[in-house]
Amino acid sequence: MDYNFNFAAVWRDFDLLLSGLGLGLILAVVSIAIGCLIGLFLAFGMLSKKRPIRWAATVYVSAFRNTPILVLILFTFFALPELGIRLGKIESFIVTLAVYSGAYLTEVFRSGLVSLPSGLREAGLTIGLTESRTKILITIPVMFRRVLPALGNNFISLFKDTSLAAAIAVPELTFYARKINVETFRVIETWMVASLIYVLACSIIAAILRRIESRLSIPR
Amino acid sequence: MTAPVLEITNLHKSFGKVEVLKGINLTMQSGDVVSLIGSSGSGKTTLLRCVNLLEDYEDGVVAVAGEQIGYTQRNGRRIRLKEKEIARQRAMTGMVFQHFNLFPHMSAIRNVMLGLIKTRKMRNDEAYATAEGWLDRVGMKDRKNHYPGQLSGGQQQRVAIARAIAMNPALMLFDEVTSALDPELISEVLAVVKDLAFDGMTMLLVTHEMQFAHDVSDTVVFMQDGRIGEEGPPDQLFHSPKSERLKAFLKSSKF
Ligand SMILES: Nc1ncnc2c1ncn2[C@@H]1O[C@H](COP(=O)(O)OP(=O)(O)OP(=O)(O)O)[C@@H](O)[C@H]1O
Ligand SMILES: [Mg+2]
Numbered sequence: 416m417d418y419n420f421n422f423a424a425v426w427r428d429f430d431l432l433l434s435g436l437g438l439g440l441i442l443a444v445v446s447i448a449i450g451c452l453i454g455l456f457l458a459f460g461m462l463s464k465k466r467p468i469r470w471a472a473t474v475y476v477s478a479f480r481n482t483p484i485l486v487l488i489l490f491t492f493f494a495l496p497e498l499g500i501r502l503g504k505i506e507s508f509i510v511t512l513a514v515y516s517g518a519y520l521t522e523v524f525r526s527g528l529v530s531l532p533s534g535l536r537e538a539g540l541t542i543g544l545t546e547s548r549t550k551i552l553i554t555i556p557v558m559f560r561r562v563l564p565a566l567g568n569n570f571i572s573l574f575k576d577t578s579l580a581a582a583i584a585v586p587e588l589t590f591y592a593r594k595i596n597v598e599t600f601r602v603i604e605t606w607m608v609a610s611l612i613y614v615l616a617c618s619i620i621a622a623i624l625r626r627i628e629s630r631l632s633i634p635r
Numbered sequence: 636m637t638a639p640v641l642e643i644t645n646l647h648k649s650f651g652k653v654e655v656l657k658g659i660n661l662t663m664q665s666g667d668v669v670s671l672i673g674s675s676g677s678g679k680t681t682l683l684r685c686v687n688l689l690e691d692y693e694d695g696v697v698a699v700a701g702e703q704i705g706y707t708q709r710n711g712r713r714i715r716l717k718e719k720e721i722a723r724q725r726a727m728t729g730m731v732f733q734h735f736n737l738f739p740h741m742s743a744i745r746n747v748m749l750g751l752i753k754t755r756k757m758r759n760d761e762a763y764a765t766a767e768g769w770l771d772r773v774g775m776k777d778r779k780n781h782y783p784g785q786l787s788g789g790q791q792q793r794v795a796i797a798r799a800i801a802m803n804p805a806l807m808l809f810d811e812v813t814s815a816l817d818p819e820l821i822s823e824v825l826a827v828v829k830d831l832a833f834d835g836m837t838m839l840l841v842t843h844e845m846q847f848a849h850d851v852s853d854t855v856v857f858m859q860d861g862r863i864g865e866e867g868p869p870d871q872l873f874h875s876p877k878s879e880r881l882k883a884f885l886k887s888s889k890f
Contacts, residue, residue: 532734532736534732534734534736535736535738535739537689537730537732537736538732538736538737538738538795539738540687540689540722540725541687541689541725541728541729541730541799542725542726542729542749542750542753542754542798542799542802543722543723543725543726543750543753543754543755543802544722544750544753544754545718545719545722546718548753552749552753553738556740557738557739557740560740633739633740633782633784634781634782634784634785635782635784635785
C-alpha cells in the first residue's frame with residue numbers, strides 16, 4: 416500500500432476541531448455537575464428508610480444504566496418533542512448525559528456513603544448538628560474525597576461519550592472530524608488527528624484530576 | 636430546687652422483639668460521676684445512647700436538666716420532637732465514643748470548633764480561643780493543626796474529649812473510651828477523664844477498667860440483662876458485692 420499522507424487539509428480546519436473539543440469539554444463538565452446532584456440525591460434515596468423512595472431510586476438507576484447512551488440521546492432528541500417537550504440540540508444532549516451520568520454516579524456515591532463508619536454521622540449529631548447539616552458538613556465532604564478517583568474516571572468516560580453528540584449534529588469534535596472527512600476525503604488523516612486530540616485531552620484531564628485529588632486528599 | 640442533671644425513669648428499649656432495657660431508673664445530680672459496668676450485651680451502650688437519642692426509646696422518660704429528651708406528651712399521646720429540637724437537646728450532653736469518630740477531613744482544632752460555631756453560634760475567633768484552651772487542657776495544643784489520621788489513638792481520643800466538652804454540656808457520656816486503644820495509650824486518656832471528673836464535670840461512663848471506675852466514681856452501677864443489678868458507692872460494690880452475678884463478674888474482670 417502506498418498512501419501519500421497529506422495533513423494540510425486537516426490542518427486548515429484545525430481550529431474547528433479545537434472548538435469542537437472545547438464544546439465537548441463544556442458538555443461533559445455541565446452534565447457531570449448536574450449528574451452529581453442527581454447522583455447525590457438518589458444515593459441518599461437508595462439508603463432511605465422508606466421503601467418507595469429506595470424503590471424509585473433503584474428503578475431510575477437500572478433504567479438508565481441499562482439503556483445504551485446512544486438510544487437515550489436519540490430518544491431525548493427525537494421522541495421527547497413528539498411528547499411536547501422541545502429542547503435545542505445542545506440542551507437535549509446535556510439533559511441526556513446528565514441523566515445518564517446521574518445513574519452511574521448514584522452507584523459511586525452510594526458505595527462511598529456505605530463505606531463511611533456510622534460513627535461519623537453520630538459524632539455530628541452529638542455536637543448538636545441536625546441530620547441535614549451533618550450530611551452537608553461531614554458525611555458528604557468525607558465521602559466525596561473517598562470517591563474522587565471514581566468520579567474522575569466517570570468524567571473521562573463521559574467526556575468521550577460527548578462524541579456521540581455528533582449523532583444529533585451537535586458541533587463537537589467528532590462532528591467536525593466527520594465534516595472535514597467528507598469535505599476533504601482525507602479519511603485517515605482526519606480520524607488520526609481526531610483520535611490523537613481525544614487521547615491528548617484525556618491524558619491532560621487525568622493529570623489535572625490527579626492534581627485535584629492530591630490537593631484535596633486528607634492528610635495522614 | 637434545681638432539676639437533676641439526669642433523671643431516667645422506667646426506661647424501656649427494644650430492638651425489634653428483643654427487649655434490651657427493661658425498666659431502668661437512674662438519677663444524677665450535678666457533679667456526679669456514675670460508672671456503668673456489666674458483661675457484654677447487658678445494655679450499657681444502649682442506655683448511654685438513649686440519653687442523647689442516638690437510639691429511640693419506647694417507654695419511660697429520659698430527662699436532662701428537667702427536660703424530656705426526644706419526646707413530648709400531647710393529649711396523653713407521646714410524640715417525637717422535631718429534628719431541630721432534638722438537635723438542640725443533643726447538645727445538652729457531650730459524647731465520647733469508643734472509636735473516637737473525629738471528622739477526618741478537619742484538623743484537630745477544626746474538629747473542636749465545628750460545634751462551637753454551628754451549634755453554639757460563636758464567632759470564629761471566639762471558637763478558636765475556646766477550642767485552643769480545651770486542646771491545651773487535654774495536652775493536645777501543640778498538635779492542634781494535625782489531622783486525625785496523623786495522630787495516635789490516644790491523641791485522637793483526647794481531641795474527641797475536647798470536642799465534646801468544649802460545647803459546655805450539662806452531662807458527659809463516655810462509652811468505653813479506652814477499649815480501642817493500645818495498652819500503653821490507655822493511661823493518658825484515663826488521666827484526662829479523671830482530671831475532668833475531679834473538676835466537677837457530671838459524667839456517666841461505661842468502662843471495663845475496674846480500677847478506674849473504682850477511683851473516679853461516686854456511684855457504680857452493675858448492669859445485668861437490661862436491668863440494674865446492683866448499685867452503690869464503689870467501695871461497697873467492688874469490695875462487698877451482694878449478688879452472685881456481680882461476684883462472678885468482678886472475678887472474671889480480674890478485679
Ligand atoms: N442496633 C442494634 N440492633 C439490634 N440489636 C442491638 C443493636 N444494638 C445493640 N443490640 C443488642 O442489644 C443488647 C445490648 O447491647 P449493648 O451494646 O447495649 O451492650 P453493652 O452492654 O454495651 O455490651 P458491650 O460491653 O459488649 O459493649 C445486645 O444483645 C445487642 O446485641
Ligand atoms: Mg457497649
